[in-house]
Amino acid sequence: MISLRQRIVWASLLGSAALASSGAFAQAPAAPATSSAPAAAVAQADAAAPKAQHKRMDPAQRMERMERMQEHRAKRLAALKEKLKLTSAQEGAWTSFTSATQPPAGARPQRMDRAEFAKLTTPERLERMQARQAERSARFAKRAEATKTFYATLTPEQQKTFDAEPVHAGMHGHRGHRGGHGPEHSAAPAKS
Structure with a gap:
């Protein structure tokens, strides 16, 4: 099962790859923006998604x-x-x-x-x-x-x-x- 964090990372990577290949950012340097985007998305996903806690049932x-x-x-x-x-x-x-x-x-x-x-x-x-x-x-x-x-x-x-x-x-x-x-x-x- 893919976690929320992994989904966000993959979505941001695919999105930045699609934009880079379409030529929309042909004039602007894409390397610094794309390398920090996944890290920022991952950090945001970690903060937004609560950690899954396994709760045991009471008796x-x-x-x-x-x-x-x-x-x-x-x-x-x-x-x-x-x-x-x-x-x-x-x-x-x-x-x-x-x-x-x-x-x-x-x-x-x-x-x-x-x-x-x-x-x-x-x-x-x-x-x-x-x-x-x-x-x-x-x-x-x-x-x-x-x-x-x-x-x-x-x-x-x-x-x-x-x-x-x-x-x-x-x-x-x-x-x-x-x-x-x-x-x-x-x-x-x-x-x-």
Whole structure:
């Protein structure tokens, strides 16, 4: 994504190049004016554009958001269950699937404070990041296995219905809407 500062710099460079090539400034020396114009534009952009600050939600907002997401997930799962027209024999598999794909209870794992993270050595930072990645991979493997197990209990017609649903309908918790919504994001679970 191009920042406001970069846009202003590019616009001023393109504008000065267009004016110089059109001959409008053929009589006046353009070099001193053009070299200071981008610097002035950049300085003005820095002063005008407020610095983007990442604000963390307070605990009450975080809890409210988590509740909304859980309600939304419950509605999506209820709609999926209705579309699948599950039999009573499949209810146990459905319950196992929904509980295994449930996002972790409570808030997501607390991140280390940026100041504390900055004090770590590079190998220590890498170890922390690797541990978090391993946790995410383990959670995904659990969801994937539960989905495959549930998928195996479905009839071919139900499998087609399940395949037509976006992946985030049942597999993802709070990260479900981060990706796109196109066909590349609604691939069917892998068959064992």
